[in-house]
Amino acid sequence: MDSSRENIMNQNREKPLTACRVDEIFQQAMNEGDLDKVMALYDDNAVFVQEPGKPAITGLDNIREVIKQFQAIKPKLKVKVIQFVEADDVAFFTLKWEIKGTSPEGEEIQMSSYDGNVVKRQADGSWKTIIDNPFHAHHIGLMD
Numbered sequence: 001m002d003s004s005r006e007n008i009m010n011q012n013r014e015k016p017l018t019a020c021r022v023d024e025i026f027q028q029a030m031n032e033g034d035l036d037k038v039m040a041l042y043d044d045n046a047v048f049v050q051e052p053g054k055p056a057i058t059g060l061d062n063i064r065e066v067i068k069q070f071q072a073i074k075p076k077l078k079v080k081v082i083q084f085v086e087a088d089d090v091a092f093f094t095l096k097w098e099i100k101g102t103s104p105e106g107e108e109i110q111m112s113s114y115d116g117n118v119v120k121r122q123a124d125g126s127w128k129t130i131i132d133n134p135f136h137a138h139h140i141g142l143m144d
Helices: 003-012 019-032 035-039 060-071
Strands: 042-048 076-087 090-102 108-121 127-133
Touching: 019 035, 019 076, 019 090, 019 108, 019 127, 035 060, 042 060
Parallel strands: 042 127
Antiparallel strands: 076 090, 090 108, 108 127
16 A cells, blocks of 8 residues: 555544543454554554563564454454553553454464553554553463
């Protein structure tokens, strides 16, 4: 997609004007299979923390590839906010998430964990994810 068309599409996307809206829009976009809408929620310098044993990912193109893998199972994502703390232009969430989907072979897939998410207010007043750690509970030993 050329950059002028991408800029127009991004301008027409809903921008989360509160920190809480980031995860609401993320859940909606994942369930709709809208990869561009998901990616519009990430800061240019975002970090995506994979499951234990895999390195953290930086760069929007690399994060897009990981999200694309999740979307390949046509997920139905449910998210529940467990904790929310906001300080000035930064907010931290702990979320419980569950994904149900189907593998390319037709097998049912179910995954769940607790996410540690950090979002930051942007210059235009919208919020974007700067750290996405969907396997936070695994990293701190609460889940195997």
